[in-house]
Amino acid sequence: MTKETSLTELEAADDFIRRHNGPGDEQVEEMLVAIGASSLDDLIDKAVPSAIRSDHEPLLLPPVRSEREALSYLRKMASRNEVFTSMIGMGYHGTITPGVILRNVLESPGWYTAYTPYQAEISQGRLEALLNFQQMVMDLTGFDLANASLLDEATAAAEAMAMAQRAAKSKANTFFIDEDTHPQTVSVIRTRAKSFGIEIIIGNPETDLDPSQVFAALLSYPGSSGQVRDHRKVIDALHENKALAVIATDLMALALLTPPAELGADIAIGSAQRFGVPMGYGGPHAGFFATRDAFKRTVPGRIIGVSVDSRGKRALRMALQTREQHIRREKANSNICTAQALLAIVAGFYAVYHGPDGITRIARRIHRLTRILAEGLRELGATVETCSYFDTITVRVPGQAWRIAARAREKKINIRAVDADHVGISLDETTRRVEVERIWSCFSSKALSRVSIVALDETVEPVITGDLKRESPFLTHPVFNIYHGETEMLRYLRHLREKDIALDRAMIPLGSCTMKLNATTEMIPITWKEFSHIHPFAPLEQVQGYQQLFEELEDMLCTITGFDAVSLQPNAGSQGEYAGLMAIKAYHEGRGDMERNICLIPSSAHGTNPASAAMAGMKVVVVKCDDNGNVDVDDLKERAEAHKDTLAALMVTYPSTHGVYETAIRDICAIVHDNGGQVYFDGANLNALVGIAKPAEIGADVCHMNLHKTFCIPHGGGGPGVGPIGVKAHLAPFLPDHDVVHGVNPAAGNEATLGQIAAAPWGSASILPISWAYIAMMGADGLKRATQLAILNANYLAKRLSEGYEIVYTGEGGWVAHECILDCRDFRPSCGITVEDIAKRLIDFGFHSPTMSWPVAETLMIEPTESEAKREIDRLADALLTIRQEIREVEAGEEDAENNVLHNAPHTYDLLMQPWALPYDKAKAYFPNGVDGHSKYWPPVGRIDNVAGDRNLVCTCPPLEAYMDEAAE
Structure with a gap:
């Protein structure tokens, strides 16, 4: 008689481990047979040197949790955080993420599971979104050039120091920092400067800066105290001494303030956090970096540029190969190889959705409420030391700072106790009138009977005037003036997402990048x-x-x-x-x-x-x-x-x-x-x-x-x-x-x-x-199985692909670890086919390419990860083996050496609208291996001309005509 399944066994069937890992038990057995291993343990014995293994003990992790249990535990954990209204400032502000962006970008796997756009043809959507970010930063700062984000404001400042040192004509070795700079930014700069041997001086730029003794200075605008200063004279003095001026600034403030470029600065840095990205206890947030066109060859990070594809159509790409560590290696000033792309995309869409009028309205409301707050405090007898400001004021309260900050906390508001005698108060787009009134009541128990927001709203005077007041327009490009309705925005987001390949569409088999499942439960x-x-x-x-x-x-x-x-x-x-x-x-x-x-x-x-x-x-x-x-x-x-x-x-x-x-x-x-x-x-x-x-x-x-x-x-x-x-x-x-x-x-x-x-x-x-959720839901056994399956999938894929390709490196016994490298070096001399041709041909099959030409030139490095099922691995293997056969046809002279399906890849939909003039049929071009027409990925552009893009660097949003042309296609 068959034993009935126990309750414990039934409850264990709610198995996140099985859902995270791609291959089921039957698929695992099939792959083990194919590679000649009797079990997963046998595979590990064969592939992994015994000298490094920790088989003697399992990982001592807490018991595995189900998805429901993990979320419940995290709920209890999160409930221990108290969400106060934040008026601390210091570069972090409350913000409202528009619901259409929250749901369709930040919470969408079509956006968050995509990889860095190294394969530009299948990344046109996120490239356009990043180009929007660049344009937004350029418009607000007034500069000719911006990158597609850095890791945070402090990192951007450190990168600006390094860039200024090599770009400035001054021979000095000292970097000056405005004393009114956020302290966390100063600290990161100090760490970087120590390694580079750069001397740091901190002080008042108007009284303590000797321009002849520095190669650059960082000036804050607005300062950490909230004070807005006109830095024109200081910048002019720096330039007279061949030094550069870096300005740390705030994008929202720049909707009302004269842009840094118009002040004469050379570089502007800051954070885009308050453009729709939650504070998140510090990150992730997109740092921005803008500068003059003259410095485009020295900008750290990534720049999105405009080029053309193989048929002359406008196409976007990462320009200039700005990941300088690959070019300069040990001579590099930066090791930045990533960005905050998703957060930059959110910030860019925030600007697209609100447009110039919406951004200006938000900025004006923040500023006006801050003026009302300051004037109310003055009427209550407080000394507001900040005379020109945007959203932050510093108030002198001799010996009372800690007490006033404590009173604010009693009202569920955090303000900044700068020292014993000063508090800082910063407002943002989430600030409500009642919170201003609560701040007043921290200074006087009779505040509400003495001051009125309504009355002050009629009498407060402007504090941003004259040469500090912005006169130049911004966000004038069509993309920032079309999608202000949610219906339009929703369609725009879908339009861009459909241009890309992310993990929700197909496997991304990049070697050394581990593009595994990002489970929904983990993201919630x-x-x-x-x-x-x-x-x-x-x-x-x-x-x-x-x-x-x-x-x-x-x-x-x-x-x-x-x-x-x-x-x-x-x-x-x-x-x-x-x-x-x-x-x-x-x-x-x-x-x-x-x-x-x-x-x-x-x-x-x-x-x-x-x-x-x-x-x-x-x-x-x-x-x-x-x-x-x-x-x-x-x-x-x-x-x-x-x-x-x-x-x-x-x-x-x-x-x-x-x-x-x-x-x-x-x-x-x-x-x-x-x-x-x-x-x-x-x-x-x-x-x-x-x-x-x-x-x-x-x-x-x-x-x-x-x-x-x-x-x-x-x-x-x-x-x-x-x-x-x-x-x-x-x-x-x-x-x-x-x-x-x-x-x-x-x-x-x-x-x-x-x-x-x-x-x-x-x-x-x-x-x-x-x-935390991934580890908690996998547990010790699940994590080990994930590693075993990653190794199994890689060896199975290597075994299948060995039918057409040489595997460049293997360990003892011919085994690989979690990835394998395909040798494509003989194809160029034999028939003119390059590894890039293979990568672009894979797009016709609906795949992102493996890693090209690294760590060995003219090779493909593939990592299937544990999350891919055998069906998808076989689909990739079939595609690559079909491509190998297409290469053989060129090698044998059966296909034209130049005008062939590989050289012409990827094949775009617009070719279908023209008379077919290629020497192979449409089915071979568009539906190789029986690619399903109902779910086929249609690349929006053909192969992109990288040389043209580098020779003619354009990194701004296209004019209105480009949008009209695209809509007409």
Whole structure:
């Protein structure tokens, strides 16, 4: 008699693990048979070196939670956060995300699961959205050029300093900072300046700045105090001395203030957070960076440009290959390889939806309410020190600041206690009249009988006048003047989304990028007000839910990796690299080893590695790789011993950059340690270790963990990313701290920490519930199975594709890790077909291309992840094998060497409207392998001309005629 299923077994059937992983049990068995493994454990025994495995103990994680249980637990956690009205300011403001944008962008997998637009033909929607962001920033700042976002305002300021140093004609080595700059921005600049050897001076630019002694100055407009100053004389003096002027500013304020470019500035930086992006306890938020056209070759980050496709049609792309770490490597001034694309897109759509009139109305209301607040305080006898302001005022209250701030908290309002004698009050678009009245009552119990908003509204005088008042128009392009109705906006958002390939449409098989499922349940909490509507400098007693989240997530990450401490502050993988190396540097300096500055880096490393080392003030020494793509151990030993007195670190990716488990990794770590160095693990491939091996046990001292890869935070079209670092105990005291919110690094002792890496104390805090939920719902067994399936899928795909392609690198026994590299190098000499032709032909099949030409030129690096089912993997394999047959047809002379289906790919719908003149039929072009016509992806543009785009850089929104032409197609 068959035993009836128990209640416990039935409840366990609510299985998130099965829903996260693509292959079911039957598919797993089929793939195991195909690759010659008897079980998943047998596969791991074959593919993963026994010397690195942690099979002796499972991960000691909390019991697995169902989706319902995880959300319920997170609800209780979130309820421990108290959502006060924030009037703290300091670069973070309450904002209203329009519902149409919240639902159809921020909460839409069509937007948040997309990858960075390296394949421009299938990214035209998000490229247009980012172009809108650039245009918005250019219009409001008055500059000729803007990038497509940086990580936050403080990072943008640090990048501006680095750019100014190499762009200015001044020979000075000093950077001046306006004393009225947000303190978190000053701290991040200090950290960066220390590595570059730049001297910092902070003071009043009108009295303390000697323009002849600096290469640039950062001027705040408005200042952190709220004061708006006319910086024209200071800027002129800087220019007379061949120095540059950087202005930290506020986009909303610029709707009313004279733009920085019109003041004569060279660079403008700031945050776009208040354009519809919630505060989220500090991030993620898009930093903006604008400058003059003369500096376009030195701008950090990404620029979206306009080019043409193969048939002369306007097309967008990332211009100038601005990821400078790939070009300059150890000579780079920036290691930025990501942006805050999703948040920049939201901010750009906020401007599109509101338009110039809407933005001006919002800005005027904020400003008028602030004037009413200030005048009311004066009538109550308070001393308002700020005389020219936009939304923030500083009030002198001798000896009463803490008491007044406490009274405000009693009324559920947070204001800024600047010091014992001053409070700062900042308003925003969410501020209501009743909250202004409550602030008044903090200064006088009889306030409401003495002052009236209605009466003051009739009498307040303007405070932005004369040369500070904006006269120039902004947001004049058609895109900002069409979509103000929700119906129109809804259709515009759909129109753009349909141009792209995201994970909701098809597999994105990028090697080293881990485009796995971002489950809906994981995403739900990020828009809860208890997580999203909190200022990063709110008192700690109000954010106990966040503190619990950080503590539990840090513990989970320590358990998974074997490290003793974790810092969540780095808000990108590149920043994790930088933070890890800075921690190593601080550790050596704390021991008196000031001369240790050599960083060993394998020749196969990602470009951010040498760029990060250079930014940390280290000298890069390249280590050779052998014919199998592994670190040349003999060369490593030779170089480590040669630099034993100056060796600081080795940066190594494991599994290797080539997707292989190197068997000598423990020996590699030992060599570095024996010669006084520390081992930095690049965590790009952590997806192949979780539950199977721990970096700290292998020999790593520090490792960054890409939460946007291994731990399910979505890539968002090129950001957000999160790159926390794990360290062993001896490095813990040197982890990032924060100058505004103290106690971020509980291990900090008498030694100096590395400093501050990001503006917010815990980085991109609002998206950390995603990773917590993923780990909680997978549990120890689920995480291990995910790793096993990632390795299974990669080996199965490699096995299938070996029928047509050589696999460039494999480990012992011919096994790969979680990704594989297809060799396409022989196709160009044999028939003129390039790896780019293959990538563009895949678009006709409805696929995003794998990673092209990295880490080996003319190859494709593929990572299927554990989230893809066998059906989708087979569909990709079938597509690539069909393409291989099409290459054979060209090689055999059966197809024209120039006019063939590969060279002409991708095939756009507009060709169907013209007489068919190609030497192959339409079915082969459009429906290879029986692609379903009902669900087919139709690329909006043909192959884009990159050279034309770089030679004729245009990074502004197109004129009205372009929209009319598109509508007519």
